[in-house]
Amino acid sequence: VLGLQSRTDPEWARAALGDEIALLRDHAHLERKAAGHVITLLGRLPDAADRLLAVAREELAHFERVAALLARRGAGLGPDAGSDYVRRLAREGDGSLLDRLLRMGLIEARSYERFCLLAAAASGDLRELYADLEKSEAAHHALFVKLAHERFPRERVRARWDALAGAEAAIAASTPWGARVH
Numbered sequence: 001v002l003g004l005q006s007r008t009d010p011e012w013a014r015a016a017l018g019d020e021i022a023l024l025r026d027h028a029h030l031e032r033k034a035a036g037h038v039i040t041l042l043g044r045l046p047d048a049a050d051r052l053l054a055v056a057r058e059e060l061a062h063f064e065r066v067a068a069l070l071a072r073r074g075a076g077l078g079p080d081a082g083s084d085y086v087r088r089l090a091r092e093g094d095g096s097l098l099d100r101l102l103r104m105g106l107i108e109a110r111s112y113e114r115f116c117l118l119a120a121a122a123s124g125d126l127r128e129l130y131a132d133l134e135k136s137e138a139a140h141h142a143l144f145v146k147l148a149h150e151r152f153p154r155e156r157v158r159a160r161w162d163a164l165a166g167a168e169a170a171i172a173a174s175t176p177w178g179a180r181v182h
């Protein structure tokens with residue numbers, strides 16, 4: 001799926017949906033942080049401002065949509081518990097623009113994969129949410145990879161993607177299942 005080197009066991013979705021409020025809270029913060037990371041990236045890619053701002057707006061819209069589902073369930077946003085998956089992935093590679101773009105592309109690809117599984121396992125408003133978001137995260141993945149290809153040689157992008165995707169697959173496999181997107 002989208003250049004990922006592993007597939008998530010579909011059973012994972014049932015574990016994630018075991019606590020809807022916790023899953024939605026983790027998800028809301030994930031969207032909020034995604035918007036922030038894209039805004040930060042814009043500082044390094046001013047020529048891609050239009051495309052990045054469009055992504056940031058979408059991530060904020062996702063955040064608002066997930067927050068509204070929490071409100072509908074009588075729950076607030078709650079504090080951000082943080083993500084071990086994201087923290088560990090951030091330590092892979094370096095601070096170069098190429099690695100940053102590819103790490104962001106990997107997170108989007110994994111989010112796409114997870115939302116597909118969640119859409120298949122959920123019902124009602126949650127199924128609708130995940131089905132709508134999966135397309136959007138796949139498009140974000142494609143944009144980050146495209147931005148990398150516009151700036152770096154094909155072979156180098158391929159080599160860094162392979163290395164980071166290998167690390168990402170290992171991190172995803174060793175992160176315990178829970179009511180989280182990752």
Ligand SMILES: [Fe+2]
Pocket residue numbers: 031034058059062133136137
């Ligand atoms: Fe999103």
Ligand SMILES: [Fe+2]
Pocket residue numbers: 034059108136137140
């Ligand atoms: Fe995204």
